[in-house]
Amino acid sequence: MATVEIGRTRPASGGNAAAKVRRTLITVAYGLVLPISIVAFWSWLAGTGEFSASQLPSPGDVLWAAGDLASRGVLLDHILISTQRVITGFGIGAGLGVILGSAVGLSPLIGRFLQPTIGAIRAVPSLAWVPLLLIWLGIYEPPKLTLIAIGAFFPVFTTVAAGFRAVDRNLIEVGRAYGKSGIALVTGVLLPAAAPTIFSGIRLGLAQSWLFLVAAELIASSKGLGYLLIDSQNSARTDILFLVIILLALLGKLTDFVVSLVEKRVLRWV
Amino acid sequence: MPIAETLRTADIHVAPASVRLDAVGKSFGKAGQSVDVLTNISLEVAAGEVVVLLGPSGCGKSTLLRLIAGLETATVGSVTIDGHEVTGIDTRCGVVFQEPRLFPWKSIEDNVVVGARGARSSETVAALLAAVGLSGFEKHLPRQVSGGMAQRAALARGLAGFPGVLLLDEPFAALDALTRLTMQDLLLDVAQETGATVVLVTHDIDEALHLADRIVVLGERGQGIAEIVTVDHPRPRDRSHPGLAPLRDELLARFGIHP
Numbered sequence: 001m002a003t004v005e006i007g008r009t010r011p012a013s014g015g016n017a018a019a020k021v022r023r024t025l026i027t028v029a030y031g032l033v034l035p036i037s038i039v040a041f042w043s044w045l046a047g048t049g050e051f052s053a054s055q056l057p058s059p060g061d062v063l064w065a066a067g068d069l070a071s072r073g074v075l076l077d078h079i080l081i082s083t084q085r086v087i088t089g090f091g092i093g094a095g096l097g098v099i100l101g102s103a104v105g106l107s108p109l110i111g112r113f114l115q116p117t118i119g120a121i122r123a124v125p126s127l128a129w130v131p132l133l134l135i136w137l138g139i140y141e142p143p144k145l146t147l148i149a150i151g152a153f154f155p156v157f158t159t160v161a162a163g164f165r166a167v168d169r170n171l172i173e174v175g176r177a178y179g180k181s182g183i184a185l186v187t188g189v190l191l192p193a194a195a196p197t198i199f200s201g202i203r204l205g206l207a208q209s210w211l212f213l214v215a216a217e218l219i220a221s222s223k224g225l226g227y228l229l230i231d232s233q234n235s236a237r238t239d240i241l242f243l244v245i246i247l248l249a250l251l252g253k254l255t256d257f258v259v260s261l262v263e264k265r266v267l268r269w270v
Numbered sequence: 271m272p273i274a275e276t277l278r279t280a281d282i283h284v285a286p287a288s289v290r291l292d293a294v295g296k297s298f299g300k301a302g303q304s305v306d307v308l309t310n311i312s313l314e315v316a317a318g319e320v321v322v323l324l325g326p327s328g329c330g331k332s333t334l335l336r337l338i339a340g341l342e343t344a345t346v347g348s349v350t351i352d353g354h355e356v357t358g359i360d361t362r363c364g365v366v367f368q369e370p371r372l373f374p375w376k377s378i379e380d381n382v383v384v385g386a387r388g389a390r391s392s393e394t395v396a397a398l399l400a401a402v403g404l405s406g407f408e409k410h411l412p413r414q415v416s417g418g419m420a421q422r423a424a425l426a427r428g429l430a431g432f433p434g435v436l437l438l439d440e441p442f443a444a445l446d447a448l449t450r451l452t453m454q455d456l457l458l459d460v461a462q463e464t465g466a467t468v469v470l471v472t473h474d475i476d477e478a479l480h481l482a483d484r485i486v487v488l489g490e491r492g493q494g495i496a497e498i499v500t501v502d503h504p505r506p507r508d509r510s511h512p513g514l515a516p517l518r519d520e521l522l523a524r525f526g527i528h529p
Contacts, residue, residue, distance in 0.1 A: 048336060068401065113319075113352070142335075169371050170367070170371050171371060171373065173371075174371045174373070174384075174501075176341075176359045177339060177341065177359060177363075177365045177389060178385055178427075178431070178467075179359075179361050179387050181359075187375070192373070192375045193373075193375075267375075269374055269375040269411050270374075
């Protein structure tokens with residue numbers, strides 16, 4: 001039979017290593033332009049003398065506060081306890097979200113049972129649970145972890161359920177036509193097809209976890225970044241307030257970056 | 271090595287399977303406002319026969335194919351393969367869809383292996399990939415190849431299980447003219463060598479004339495089979511054989527084109 005010559009399209013592995021590093025550096029450089037400009041503007045604004053240090057501390061003040069807290073050995077403690085709370089609460093909430101979201105997304109019957117109830121629970125503003133959680137679970141770790149888990153659960157649950165429901169019917173049909181059914185169809189077709197949506201849900205859930213961490217720590221705590229916020233507000237330490245806000249931004253970004261690395265590894269085909 | 275020889279060497283034969291449709295009808299939609307897509311279709315396809323379903327868009331030819339594959343259930347009548355009623359997805363069938371429908375997370379090669387259902391050797395998969403002109407693209411992802419290449423991979427996937435009944439829904443429509451001819455011959459080679467029964471949907475009259483033992487012409491939606499034309503020409507067929515011209519004219523006339 002005649003051979004058909006076809007020109008190669010996009011190569012399977014993109015470019016050489018040097019070019020890859022170059023691209024990464026350029027991306028990082030673009031991303032840094034705005035933060036550096038903001039810090040420069042902030043520094044200038046604080047230096048004009050228009051504002052008192054308790055209204056607008058300078059970047060230097062914030063750095064000094066960081067150094068001070070670090071040298072007293074408390075900064076790392078606050079960061080670690082908050083990170084630990086986020087990871088634990090997120091793990092519980094996202095885990096439940098994946099399990100129940102999968103059940104609802106895969107089985108219309110389970111969906112009919114669960115969807116209305118979960119939808120109603122979701123409609124309750126999450127902070128409304130706080131008084132109840134405090135009465136039921138005390139003021140130590142359990143209510144905080146539960147609140148963070150509630151925050152992580154809903155975005156994960158919703159996106160996972162929607163992700164499974166949105167899987168291309170045509171691909172499912174191919175799977176069935178080539179002999180896959182039941183668990184094999186789920187793991188072989190539905191799961192990989194829904195994986196990109198599942199990951200975006202997990203990342204949303206992680207962002208929500210940080211949000212709820214602060215809420216939880218603002219309410220009752222003696223450690224953690226949320227506590228540090230309240231404490232520095234009470235003692236008018238605006239420099240520490242700034243520091244905590246910046247730390248929350250960095251930690252949120254960092255944990256999201258870690259998940260994105262996993263995502264890139266798992267979804268190599270995207 | 272041409273595919274026919276590979277198959278001969280590997281001694282691949284399928285269990286011959288006949289297809290029988292008995293007064294089959296299919297309607298879609300709710301009771302009261304349903305649309306009859308197919309009514310009263312009776313057809314018998316012998317084991318190893320190549321039958322082409324030809325008809326205008328919307329006449330239900332794809333639906334008919336899906337009924338044989340068990341992807342749809344007939345509203346009335348019965349579909350049997352080799353005497354056994356089709357009651358769900360039937361693994362005796364291999365289906366090639368209009369679109370490639372490759373799994374985007376699997377390489378071209380692994381997609382073909384899906385069709386083989388783990389039962390075939392890697393040599394057979396490699397031979398099929400070579401036969402559809404995809405040697406060297408085994409490790410590529412579907413998004414890294416052109417639409418025509420993806421469709422050829424889908425053809426290889428459909429063939430890879432060496433099913434008793436091959437069901438193809440306009441499998442070559444998205445291919446360029448030259449590749450289309452090559453793939454038609456590949457299909458005939460595989461069918462002949464393995465003894466598979468072929469039911470193929472097309473709206474291309476020349477394709478029908480080249481491939482078919484019989485051409486089943488479907489009427490407008492819901493009207494059933496309009497005509498069955500036997501193409502009694504020896505194979506391999508010469509596409510420009512003057513003996514096919516009267517048949518072509520007859521078929522064209524059926525669709526309102528008078529040469």
